[in-house]
Amino acid sequence: MKKIDYSMIFIFLTLFAILSCTQKDLNTYTVPVEYHKLDNGLKIIFSQDKTTPIVTVAVYYNIGFRIEPRDRTGFAHLFEHMMFQGSQNLGKMEFIKLVQSNGGILNGSTRFDFTNYFEIIPAHKLETMLWAEADRMRGLAITQENLTNQQGVVINEVKVNIHNQPYGGFPWLDMPQYANENWYNAHNFYGELSDIEQATLKDVQKFFNTYYSPNNAALVIVGDFESADALNLVKKYFGDIPAVDMPQLPDISEPRQEKEKRFFKEDKLATKPALAFAYHVPDRLTPEYFAMGLIDQILLQGEDSWLYQSLVQENGFTDNVNGGINALLGNMFNYNGPILWMASLKHDQEITPDSIIYKIDEQVERLRNNPINKATLDRALIKTRSNLYSILSQYWGFGRADVLACFALFDDNPNYINNLEDGFRKVTPQLIQQTAQESLRPTNRTVLLVKSESSKM
Amino acid sequence: MVKNMPKAVLIIISLLLFSYAQEQTPPPGGTPKDFNLPQKKSFSLENGLKITLVPFGTVPKVDVRLVVRVGKINEQEDEVGLADLTTDFFKEGTQTRSAKDIAEQAAQIGGEINVSTGPDQTSVGGVSLSEFAPQLIELLADILQNPNFPQTELARLKKDYIRQLSIEKSRPQSQAMERFRKLLYPAHPYGRIYPDEELIDSYDINRIKDFYSKNFSAKITHLYVVGLFDENKVEITIRDNLSGWNTGHKHLELVPEPVSQRKIHLIDRPEAPQSTIIIGLPVIDPSHEDYIALQVTDALLGGSFASRITSNIREDKGYTYSPRSSVSTRYRDSFWMQQADVAMEFTGASLKEIFYEIDRLQNQPPAEDELQGIKNYLAGVFVLQNSSRTGIIDQLSFLDLHGLPDSYLTNYVQNIYKVTPENVQRVTKKLLRDEEMTIVIVGDIKKIKNQIESYGKLVF
Numbered sequence: 057m058k059k060i061d062y063s064m065i066f067i068f069l070t071l072f073a074i075l076s077c078t079q080k081d082l083n084t085y086t087v088p089v090e091y092h093k094l095d096n097g098l099k100i101i102f103s104q105d106k107t108t109p110i111v112t113v114a115v116y117y118n119i120g121f122r123i124e125p126r127d128r129t130g131f132a133h134l135f136e137h138m139m140f141q142g143s144q145n146l147g148k149m150e151f152i153k154l155v156q157s158n159g160g161i162l163n164g165s166t167r168f169d170f171t172n173y174f175e176i177i178p179a180h181k182l183e184t185m186l187w188a189e190a191d192r193m194r195g196l197a198i199t200q201e202n203l204t205n206q207q208g209v210v211i212n213e214v215k216v217n218i219h220n221q222p223y224g225g226f227p228w229l230d231m232p233q234y235a236n237e238n239w240y241n242a243h244n245f246y247g248e249l250s251d252i253e254q255a256t257l258k259d260v261q262k263f264f265n266t267y268y269s270p271n272n273a274a275l276v277i278v279g280d281f282e283s284a285d286a287l288n289l290v291k292k293y294f295g296d297i298p299a300v301d302m303p304q305l306p307d308i309s310e311p312r313q314e315k316e317k318r319f320f321k322e323d324k325l326a327t328k329p330a331l332a333f334a335y336h337v338p339d340r341l342t343p344e345y346f347a348m349g350l351i352d353q354i355l356l357q358g359e360d361s362w363l364y365q366s367l368v369q370e371n372g373f374t375d376n377v378n379g380g381i382n383a384l385l386g387n388m389f390n391y392n393g394p395i396l397w398m399a400s401l402k403h404d405q406e407i408t409p410d411s412i413i414y415k416i417d418e419q420v421e422r423l424r425n426n427p428i429n430k431a432t433l434d435r436a437l438i439k440t441r442s443n444l445y446s447i448l449s450q451y452w453g454f455g456r457a458d459v460l461a462c463f464a465l466f467d468d469n470p471n472y473i474n475n476l477e478d479g480f481r482k483v484t485p486q487l488i489q490q491t492a493q494e495s496l497r498p499t500n501r502t503v504l505l506v507k508s509e510s511s512k513m
Numbered sequence: 514m515v516k517n518m519p520k521a522v523l524i525i526i527s528l529l530l531f532s533y534a535q536e537q538t539p540p541p542g543g544t545p546k547d548f549n550l551p552q553k554k555s556f557s558l559e560n561g562l563k564i565t566l567v568p569f570g571t572v573p574k575v576d577v578r579l580v581v582r583v584g585k586i587n588e589q590e591d592e593v594g595l596a597d598l599t600t601d602f603f604k605e606g607t608q609t610r611s612a613k614d615i616a617e618q619a620a621q622i623g624g625e626i627n628v629s630t631g632p633d634q635t636s637v638g639g640v641s642l643s644e645f646a647p648q649l650i651e652l653l654a655d656i657l658q659n660p661n662f663p664q665t666e667l668a669r670l671k672k673d674y675i676r677q678l679s680i681e682k683s684r685p686q687s688q689a690m691e692r693f694r695k696l697l698y699p700a701h702p703y704g705r706i707y708p709d710e711e712l713i714d715s716y717d718i719n720r721i722k723d724f725y726s727k728n729f730s731a732k733i734t735h736l737y738v739v740g741l742f743d744e745n746k747v748e749i750t751i752r753d754n755l756s757g758w759n760t761g762h763k764h765l766e767l768v769p770e771p772v773s774q775r776k777i778h779l780i781d782r783p784e785a786p787q788s789t790i791i792i793g794l795p796v797i798d799p800s801h802e803d804y805i806a807l808q809v810t811d812a813l814l815g816g817s818f819a820s821r822i823t824s825n826i827r828e829d830k831g832y833t834y835s836p837r838s839s840v841s842t843r844y845r846d847s848f849w850m851q852q853a854d855v856a857m858e859f860t861g862a863s864l865k866e867i868f869y870e871i872d873r874l875q876n877q878p879p880a881e882d883e884l885q886g887i888k889n890y891l892a893g894v895f896v897l898q899n900s901s902r903t904g905i906i907d908q909l910s911f912l913d914l915h916g917l918p919d920s921y922l923t924n925y926v927q928n929i930y931k932v933t934p935e936n937v938q939r940v941t942k943k944l945l946r947d948e949e950m951t952i953v954i955v956g957d958i959k960k961i962k963n964q965i966e967s968y969g970k971l972v973f
Contacts (some may be wrong), residue, residue, distance in 0.1 A: 076925075083573055084573070085571075085573050105571055107569070107570050107571055107900070108546070108548065108896065108899075108900040109548050110896060110897065110900060145537055145538070145539075146539075148828070149824060149828055150817065152818050152819045153819045153886060154539055154819060155818075156544070156819045156886060156887075156889075157885070157886030157887075157889050157890060158889060158893070159889045159890060159892055159893020159894075159896070160893055161889075161893075161894065161897065176897065177893065178545060178546075178893055178896065179546050180542045180543040180544055180545050180546055181542040182542065182543075183540045183542050183543065184539050184540055184541065184542045187539055187540050188539060192939065193893070204828075204831070205828065205829065205831040206831070207831070207834070208830075208831025208856070209827055209828075209831050209833075209834055210834075211856075212787065212833050212834040212854070212855070212856055213833070213834035213835075215786045215787050215834075215854070215856070216787060216833075216834055216854040218833065219786050219787075220685060220782075220785055220786055220787045220854065221684065221685075222680065222683045222684060223680075260625075264842040278869060280546065291763035325683060326678055326683070327679045327682075327683045328676055328679060328680055348947075351867070352665075354826070358616065358619070358620050358625060359604070359615075359616035359619070359620075359626075360613070360617045360619070360620035362617040365616070369612060369613070369616075372669040372673075373671065374673075374676075375673035375674075375676065375677060402676065402680060403676075404676060405733070406674065435617070435620050435621055438620070438621065438622070438623045439620055441623060441642065442574070442623025442624070442640075442642050443623075445572050445573060445574050445623075445642070446574065447572060448572050449570060449572040449901070449902070452897060452900060452901060460897055469767065493640070
């Protein structure tokens, strides 16, 4: 395809190989983790990093949009907004102003299996934010006016991200609805506008009483602080918040998919067709799960990936193909239930979806038919390690807090963060092939095709 | 407020207040810790290429970015998009590496490579595991200095670019921004965001090669390395791999003279459930003495979550989800704008509230404590901006672009705290002149026309 000086490349490759051998064990990183639990069940995770005088305070509640009430789609997310609307000692806008006027930033988000709230603040304001998070864990103080206001905000959020946007909701909101069978995994979790409109103050209070208790939460502090002081403060502010009995969780399991599914979506705002595909992945933290993480690296992550090389570089179908495990809503470490490995691309009208799927299958079948060689495995491992370190330094302390909170909430073991590299290292070429044979079966796949209104520019 | 609450909630609150009555106000926290900007080491090569190394962090990764003073500003009127298309070729091969080599070698060091072009600057950057910093630098240096522009890839890259543009131009936010920029910069490259398809089709490989050789060189390039890395090895690699590049000439100086008139420019989007609004006008650039006061003003007015416009049209009225104001800067140029995607039926009401808040700040200085809160916020954000690998590079290349001294950063927090309520009022009056603001709205014209005609002359 291109003029290449092969001798030069050989030298570079050898150089790389030598370096990766000799330096293999250099520069690994262990996340400092300190784990405590209060009598009321609140899980507390500390991870110090004194690079800069800031701290991240993150409170995770073990309630995501997956298990929101059946007649209230989008409610878990609407509720997240209500957590900013007022608590016992902080009225409307006061929480936000408290964070900002103390030099911090804040946000919250709702995902499959948790809802989180976090602040990144100057280190000496730790106590201020612990007080404020404890205040809203104790109880909300919300009026009908606040609720009506946030229903308006959330409806506008759905409109700006979905209804007035080409490819709105594609594929992140759409695909789980097509690929999954169990309502808990397959409903519209941004919410039908009519459901959002019908939410009542009573719903808000009930949801809070059911899920927002210390025994259903994890508190993470990352950054520049002293553990003993921080623990005392956490005890002082959170220690007397009562635990409540948790309801039994619904069955969120997915049946094994036995037949390929294919769906079309009309998008009047889109100018080009698009294609997405998804496969159900192996259960969390099993050997096959780690193999699936490496498969994701081999097939999809980065420009060296097989799908990028085939679909972009060689066949010119698209300028990019992207996705991943729990793509667009998180990563492979922050969910707790059935999840998809998903990817999508946009293409021109004259390329048929079948010709794209044919080329996707070509790459997937390579993985299912033969074990990968060592060089491919090594490269996938390096990419995985680098990606993990990126997550650990993402968005100041937040990326790290996120993984720690999830392993505390879902597995009662935040230290697991330091076992991840090992989990990937144990994966063999044979296990990758076996995992591909089961999980990348054509019958385990759902394809979603976006039909655009016009192909004109 | 409390009157509207159901009984059950009231009971819970009174119980809690009883047991918790002693903690009514937030604890102030401890004493502030010192924040020092990360130490940097700067030097130049003989060909004029500048280098800044900043050891930073605890996680073993490193960010490397070559920032070249080339961008859309270098495009002639018949060259729109040429900078983008030229840099799209950077990952397509060098004299000694194929596209696949580049991709695989980047992956081999846990790396990613990103090439992007802005109004004034092009970045060729990447991130890798710390142990491979020299390899990453070597790879990026090759990509920037030795692209081989394979003719075989031209048709594909054009097709990709045309497809991306088609999608980008179907987003209401992009449509609004394209029109806004065209209005502010009628005869300047900053006003030409998107090329049309025919123009892209007209570029042949020689145009692209010429654009590269005319514009890219060592003298206008700054290399930043931030993260954990072996300083000696990195310095040797830099000298070995970048000293041979041609010096070239000074960057192009083409300062625009932006214009603005109070008119409402409409782009029809039938059946749109929301109206996408941009309101703004040219303001002062970062080299101006009032720039920091303008930043404070912007954060208080619309540029932060607790700002007045956000409090009003989001948290009070619920018209919109993500309103925001900002100061957007280029070399010796900038504009201020307020953006919002508002519910169609509240388009006029949103304009009313936005102008109400601007007028209010023109007519009355903010209260001391409101301003203090905003200053604390900006001081905190400053620490965050200088506390991540990419943030540090962004800050340093900002100084470099605008020709600002290091003291801009070292005195920044101090200068934030010097801004008075009267400064904010004065800056609002002087710079945020609503009678001159350009308004662009993408929405369902039929449905919004009557709501908005009292806010300016409509232009279709």
